[in-house]
Amino acid sequence: MKKTIRAFAPATVANVSCGFDILGFAIDELGDQVEVSLSETPGLKVIKIEGDGGRLPYEADKNTCTVAIQAMLDHLGYTKGMDISLYKGLPLGSGMGSSAASAAAALVAANALLGYPFDKKQLVNFAIEAERIACGAAHADNVAPSLLGGFVLIRDYEPLDVIKLPVPSGLYCTLLHPHLELNTSDSRSVLRKQISLKDSTIQSGNIAGLIAGLFQEDFNLISRSLKDVIAEPTRALLIPGFYELREAIQTIGALGSGISGSGPTIFTLSPSQAIAKKVGSAGKEVFKKIGLDVDVYISEVNDRGAYVI
Ligand SMILES: Nc1ncnc2c1ncn2[C@@H]1O[C@H](COP(=O)(O)OP(=O)(O)OP(=O)(O)O)[C@@H](O)[C@H]1O
Ligand SMILES: N[C@@H](CCO)C(=O)O
Incomplete structure (x- = not known):
């Protein structure tokens, strides 16, 4: 056989x-x-x-x-x-x-x-x-x-x-996938080819902070570090609902959100499954208002x- x-x-x-x-x-x-x-x-x-x-x-x-x-x-x-x-x-x-x-x-x-x-x-x-x-x-x-x-x-x-x-225990991710398609090659083509020294410093501080946060299981540090001054400012314009979602989840207790890969999926990290679910519900409302279907996935980090x- x-x-x-x-x-x-x-x-x-x-x-x-x-x-x-x-x-x-x-x-x-x-x-x-x-x-x-x-x-x-x-x-x-x-x-x-x-x-x-x-x-x-x-x-x-x-x-x-x-x-x-x-x-x-x-x-x-x-x-x-x-x-x-x-x-x-x-x-x-x-x-x-x-x-x-x-x-x-x-x-x-x-x-x-x-x-x-x-x-x-x-x-x-x-x-x-x-x-x-x-x-x-x-x-x-x-x-x-x-x-x-x-x-x-x-x-x-x-x-x-x-x-x-390392993967801190209790960390949950919510993925909101609006029914749009973005080719990675297209979302790479909108990226700036050069970045300023200031942005490079900000980005380096945040990536170092995020990695330290993962090692120390420090959710507050992870939250402070989930910032992107390189790709997000241009790519977010290709994703309807991106900033509305960020605003809608501000008081829910999530650690932060950003573009998953080159989009259009938006990821959010949360310190518990309950908060990750609230992010999912808030996201559904945001995309309903702008008339886009969305799939919601809630998951721990798969090790x-x-x-x-
Ligand atoms: N087995 C495959 N699965 C998916 N895409 C494939 C595969 N083989 C070739 N491709 C080509 O890759 C392109 C999709 O890649 P693209 O990076 O845009 O999507 P993606 O992998 O979903 O994006 P992202 O990396 O942002 O998640 C399509 O043009 C598709 O034809
Ligand atoms: N790092 C890649 C991921 C694509 O999924 C990019 O942002 O283009």
């Missing part, structure tokens, strides 16, 4: 406000599944895609599943073939790391099929090649947390230096990452 391995990889929140391209965390339950089996025919072949409304490419050099696996096989010098089936659980262009979850699940399944030549941290090197074809930039702040789980810092890209951070099912 043909050996088949299926893996799951979770949705992720990239940037986490002050960590543009260098910080992300994983979400529970929501994600993509990928099944990989060895084939007699050489080359990688996407044989099935479900849950994408017929929108994703079957070409091996365009689908993030196959691009990621190919990067791994090239590294190994492996020339045999594999068949890949993708079961999409994540909406495209959502800001929840859809292209990344496919790549991470594909890599975890293929790596298991080959007898685990790599650990999950090493797989990040291959997964970023998939992000390069999905949005034109080999950013790792979705693929690294999707693979490893928890909060993950990308200290450097050349070479990749990926560091797993496990991608796994074989």
Whole structure:
């Protein structure tokens, strides 16, 4: 019988406000599944895609599943073939790391099929090649947390230096996904190419504060640090309801909110599940007023990452 391995990889929140391209965390339950089996025919072949409304490419050099696996096989010098089936659980262009979850699940399944030549941290090197074809930039702040789980810092890209951070207990995330699509490549194109020394100082202080807050389980420090002066000022203009939501949740007790990845999903961190739920209800009202449907997800930070099912 043909050996088949299926893996799951979770949705992720990239940037986490002050960590543009260098910080992300994983979400529970929501994600993509990928099944990989060895084939007699050489080359990688996407044989099935479900849950994408017929929108994703079957070409091996365009689908993030196959691009990621190919990067791994090239590294190994492996020339045999594999068949890949993708079961999409994540909406495209959502800001929840859809292209990344496919790549991470594909890599975890293929790596298991080959007898685990790599650990999950090493797989990040291959997964970023998939992000390069999905949005034109080999950013790792979705693929690294999707693979490893928890909060993950990308200290450097050349070479990749990926560091797993602690997850404070009791921390909850609310994701509000308004029914809009934003391609990461488009939301990267609106970014300023240069930032001032002042903004660089503010952003560095906040990312350092956020990381210290995670280590110290200091919710107040996390809250003070959830600020983004680099991407948010231009990207928020692409997301109706962004500032209205922030205002609506001001007195609820949440730690802070920001754009999840490149949007349009908005994430909020809260110090309890009860507050995270209140944020969800307030968010529904905000989007109802502006006439947009919204999906609400409430989750702890997923510390496990991608796994074989
Ligand atoms: N397996 C895949 N899953 C999702 N998108 C894919 C996949 N393979 C290729 N793509 C392409 O990647 C693009 C979607 O990537 P994009 O980065 O815009 O969305 P996203 O991953 O949901 O965004 P974000 O990273 O902000 O969460 C689409 O053009 C899509 O065709
Ligand atoms: N760091 C990336 C994440 C995309 O999800 C960006 O902000 O463009």
